[in-house]
Amino acid sequence: MKITKIDIHPISIPYIPERVFTVSYGAIDSVMNVIVKIHTDEGIVGLGEAAPVFPFNGESQESCMAFLSRFAPKLIGMNPMALTSILELLDTVYGNLAAKTAIDFALYDIIGKATKQPIYNLLGGLRKDKVPIHMTVPIKTPKEMAQEATKRVEEGFRTIEMKLGRVGAAVDADLEVERIKSVRDAVGSGVLLIADANTGWAPHTAISIIRKIEQYDVFIEQPTKGIAGLAEVKRSVSAAIVADESCSTPEDTVEILRRDAADMISVKPAKMGGLYKTSRIIAIAESAGLPYRYDGMESTRLTCTASLHMAMATAKDVAGGFSQYTRQQKDIVKKGGLILEKGVASVQDLDAPGIGVELDDSFLGTPVTFS
Numbered sequence: 001m002k003i004t005k006i007d008i009h010p011i012s013i014p015y016i017p018e019r020v021f022t023v024s025y026g027a028i029d030s031v032m033n034v035i036v037k038i039h040t041d042e043g044i045v046g047l048g049e050a051a052p053v054f055p056f057n058g059e060s061q062e063s064c065m066a067f068l069s070r071f072a073p074k075l076i077g078m079n080p081m082a083l084t085s086i087l088e089l090l091d092t093v094y095g096n097l098a099a100k101t102a103i104d105f106a107l108y109d110i111i112g113k114a115t116k117q118p119i120y121n122l123l124g125g126l127r128k129d130k131v132p133i134h135m136t137v138p139i140k141t142p143k144e145m146a147q148e149a150t151k152r153v154e155e156g157f158r159t160i161e162m163k164l165g166r167v168g169a170a171v172d173a174d175l176e177v178e179r180i181k182s183v184r185d186a187v188g189s190g191v192l193l194i195a196d197a198n199t200g201w202a203p204h205t206a207i208s209i210i211r212k213i214e215q216y217d218v219f220i221e222q223p224t225k226g227i228a229g230l231a232e233v234k235r236s237v238s239a240a241i242v243a244d245e246s247c248s249t250p251e252d253t254v255e256i257l258r259r260d261a262a263d264m265i266s267v268k269p270a271k272m273g274g275l276y277k278t279s280r281i282i283a284i285a286e287s288a289g290l291p292y293r294y295d296g297m298e299s300t301r302l303t304c305t306a307s308l309h310m311a312m313a314t315a316k317d318v319a320g321g322f323s324q325y326t327r328q329q330k331d332i333v334k335k336g337g338l339i340l341e342k343g344v345a346s347v348q349d350l351d352a353p354g355i356g357v358e359l360d361d362s363f364l365g366t367p368v369t370f371s
């Protein structure tokens with residue numbers, strides 16, 4: 001089999017106004033992503049998505065279009081089953097993990113369709129067909145966050161992630177403490193609560209805030225910037241610290257272990273360069289006894305579904321975050337893929353090969369095409 005053509009489509013989908021997503025970096029009101037279609041001489045088409053979040057990883061729709069346009073001509077004529085050779089070629093350029101993810105997803109989709117296997121079977125086989133999902137509450141007033149968290153728990157979610165922090169401006173530490181207290185009081189003790197500051201606290205602020213909320217049984221995600229900062233915070237508090245922005249590569253994972261910088265890592269195929277690289281990070285984490293949780297970037301239901309396949313092939317019980325698509329005004333997936341019911345995700349058709357989704361092409365922007 002040979003790759004014959006690659007289409008690179010920009011996509012832009014606004015969020016539902018009441019679901020505008022305010023995090024430490026500011027308000028996110030749309031996804032500006034890239035959809036890749038890799039065509040083969042056997043008529044199989046693989047689908048992938050790049051889901052860049054500029055303040056998170058420095059990638060954007062423009063940078064992903066540029067990276068993918070640079071590499072697409074080199075992939076024409078290559079065998080799409082040669083996954084690691086193609087990923088190695090992409091890795092001749094550093095970083096660009098969101099863009100690389102689009103190629104990884106599309107290749108897995110082709111391999112799955114060619115072998116008539118769903119992706120979870122390419123990742124070790126089905127461990128569970130239902131995966132609990134968390135819902136994220138964006139930054140608002142303590143009362144509003146408590147109300148929204150309560151609504152999500154009533155909908156069936158048993159894990160709530162709440163956003164905190166502020167990048168590039170002063171943080172009101174007392175208000176952060178109040179937000180955590182309000183949400184914990186509202187959802188009660190039976191709900192797993194993750195407070196994600198997305199690097200938005202200085203280390204000394206993080207330590208001060210966390211010491212005041214340790215009684216509320218909260219996981220603290222990426223309280224501050226960098227692995228050294230995480231290690232400093234972790235040494236000073238007893239709450240569990242999760243690394244997200246600081247854990248995107250196998251090398252990051254080794255460094256986090258070496259410095260004892262986190263109690264858990266946030267695993268996202270969309271930030272880690274795709275399913276293959278993520279499986280290597282999971283291998284390191286499992287070998288070292290480092291717990292992990294699944295989450296996602298700002299993506300469509302295509303990425304949410306590809307990521308769900310990975311969670312279905314591993315047995316972890318910590319809820320995954322594959323609900324980002326629910327914030328968007330349009331769903332680019334017209335058939336198949338992830339369905340969400342009462343806080344639990346599954347795929348519509350367990351036997352569908354590859355990622356198992358069909359896209360509504362009318363939502364895709366004009367492509368740049370290489371053949």
Ligand SMILES: [Mg+2]
Nearest residue numbers: 196221244266
């Ligand atoms: Mg996070």
